[in-house]
Amino acid sequence: MSGVGQQQSWIAPARLGDAEITAAVADPIQKRGPGKAWFVALLCVLPFVLLTLVAIGAVLTVGIGLSGVNTTVVWGVSIANYVWWIGIGNAGTLISSMLLLTRQHWRASINRFAEAMTLLAAAIAGLFPIIHLGRPLYAYWLAPYPNTMDLWPQWRSALVWDFWAILSYLLFSLIFWFTGLLPDLATLRDRATTRPGQMIYGALALGWRGSARHWQVYETFHMTMAALAIPLVCSVHSIVGLDFAASLMPGWQESLFPPYFVVGAMYSGFAMVVVLAIAIRWGLNLQAMITRTHFDAMAKVMLFASIVMTFSYATEWFMAWYGGEHADRTVVGYFFTGDYRWLYAALLFCNCLAPQALWFPAVRVDLRALAALAILINVGMWLERILIVWNTLARGYAVSLWRTYQISLYDLAILFGPLGLFVLGFLVLARLLPLVSMHEVRQLSHRAGAA
DSSP states (O other): OOSGGGGGGGSSSSOOOHHHHHHHHHHHHHTSOOOHHHHHHHHHHHHHHHHHHHHHHHHHHTOGGGSSOOSSOOOOHHHHHHHHHHHHHHHHHHHHHHHHHTTOGGGGGTHHHHHHHHHHHHHHHTHHHHHHSSSGGGGGGGSOOOOTTOOOOOTTSHHHHHHHHHHHHHHHHHHHHHHHHHHHHHHHHHHOOSHHHHHHHHHHHTTOOOOHHHHHHHHHHHHHHHHHHHHHHHHHHHHHHHHHHTSOOTTTOOTTHHHHHHHHHHHHHHHHHHHHHHHHHHHTTOTTTSOHHHHHHHHHHHHHHHHHHHHHHHHHHHHHHHHOOHHHHHHHHHHHHSTTHHHHHHHHIIIIIGGGGGGSHHHHTOHHHHHHHHHHHHHHHHHHHHHHHHHHHHTOSOGGGOOOOOOOHHHHHHHHHHHHHHHHHHHHHHHHSOSSOHHHHHHHHHHHHHO
16 A cells, blocks of 8 residues: 555545644644643653662662572573563664665654654663673673773673674664654754754754755665664564574574564564554544554554464474474473463464454454554563573473572562653653654655645
8 A cells, every 4th residue: 555546545634734744743742731641641650660760779789689580590581571672672663664665655654653662672671681680780891892901792692792782773773763853853943932942953953954955865864774774673683583592402592583583573563563653643643644544554564473473483393393302392392381381372372363363454443452462462472582581491401400480579570660661761752852753744645645
């Protein structure tokens, strides 16, 4: 549905004026104060933010022993959270870049908050490897800084891979997101009625005048960045997959893991974009720009990713059987019969069975059903990440070391607390910057009018 003659469905009504689009996005920032719903949401997330700060303070003062890790399951909730958050973070820029390169014009309504999701999620993800360190105060040792002790990072360590993957991806995503904001920042500058607003938005707009030269450079740069983003995103989450696959543990030493992790990132990321799109559409009254047709398109992507994930699980089971390695077969058998079998059953339901409802068009445009499915998918993807850790480490090669993970209150704090940080970030952005790209929606409306 990306052809010019079919674009009316991306805008409702089919032809919105430029002034209407600008007012719908910019007025909540510049003319209308935060509504009651905004303050209620803020009050709801503040306890979660406080919980995160307390949990981080506890691990800095007491140590990693607060979590349920033991001498066998040396990775726990922190690492699973890291993989889950970096997957969500990877998806935002991947979604925006892929849709831009394939000229899917419906991205105009979702790309801005998808890219913002990347920044917030990647920043949160970067906290977890540091939290998991035995001595988090020395996390700066991961950087190759000049020092008198000649102490350099151990480049064979997965921690070092993660450090550079997160840092490079975060910087790239920040540039990509900020570049896309320039025309809208200039719009906010021109609409600002106060001197501080004019100065702040004017400085951020970097002198944007909307000239033909500016647009030419902008579009060339933006397309080039999008082309660079896709291999970068694939490499970042492949590195996360290699954290596991580069080991010798049964169930981890698989060439399937890098592409499997990339698809999983897109899967959980699209599910999170659906949840955000529903919330932003309702909270900012953007029903005319984020239509049910957008949700139909995103639901189809989630359905495709669900099929790929189901095939990946089946491949994992088949290769364990076909390879004939006793330890690999033991781990797969433990999936279905071990201590975490009910969690594994929930994983398969959330990631494989429930999304099959998206075959039906009525479900793909029912926002309540979509929200429920998107939340289920993200729960299932978190279960997948935690069970990758728990199942393999709990059933390694040495039978004498078999033991289970006992989740602690601290683990629950660092699981649920960062969700508040994530929502808080979006609440702040909603008050300061446009969450929908005004200039791209205006272009889409013009195309629809010319069709």
